[in-house]
Amino acid sequence: MDEPITYTLSFGMSKLNLSLTEDRFISQGSMQNVDVPLSSLRYFCVSPVYNQVNTYDAELIVAWDEAGKRKSKKLYVRQMDQSFQVLISALQQKRADASMLHMNPKEAQKQMGVTSTNKLAWIIGLAIVGVILLIVAIAGIWNATGS
Numbered sequence: 001m002d003e004p005i006t007y008t009l010s011f012g013m014s015k016l017n018l019s020l021t022e023d024r025f026i027s028q029g030s031m032q033n034v035d036v037p038l039s040s041l042r043y044f045c046v047s048p049v050y051n052q053v054n055t056y057d058a059e060l061i062v063a064w065d066e067a068g069k070r071k072s073k074k075l076y077v078r079q080m081d082q083s084f085q086v087l088i089s090a091l092q093q094k095r096a097d098a099s100m101l102h103m104n105p106k107e108a109q110k111q112m113g114v115t116s117t118n119k120l121a122w123i124i125g126l127a128i129v130g131v132i133l134l135i136v137a138i139a140g141i142w143n144a145t146g147s
Contacts, residue, residue: 004020008083010055011053016029032075041095043108045103047059047108061112
C-alpha cells in the first residue's frame with residue numbers, strides 16, 4: 001500500500017491534517033474530523049476566502065453521501081502550499097468525476113448544494129439584526145401599553 005498523501009495547516013491554536021489514502025479522504029482537526037470512503041465522495045472544489053491574518057486563503061469543500069444523506073464539510077487551506085497542491089492533484093486523479101475544480105467556485109458550491117461562507121455570514125448578520133429589531137419593537141409595545 002502506498003503511503004498516504006498528507007497536508008497540514010496550523011492556524012492559531014488549531015491544526016488541520018488532511019490525508020488521502022488509497023481509498024479514503026481523512027480530515028483531522030478541531031471540529032474538522034471527516035473520514036470518507038472515496039467511493040462516497042460526490043463533489044469537491046476549492047473556493048478562495050479572505051482571511052485578515054493570512055493563515056489560510058481558501059476552503060476545500062467536500063460533499064459525500066452517508067447513510068442516504070448528503071453531507072459536506074468546508075476545510076480551510078492554503079491553496080498555494082505545495083503539499084496541498086499534491087493532495088488536491090491526487091484527489092482529482094482518484095475521483096476526476098467528483099472534481100469541480102474546473103468550475104467557478106460560486107457555481108460549484110451552488111451545484112454541490114452548500115452555502116458560501118460569505119452568503120452564510122450575511123444570513124447570520126441579517127438574522128441578528130432582525131432579532132434585535134424584534135426585541136426593540138416588543139419592548140416599545142410593552143412600554144406603550146404599560147404607561
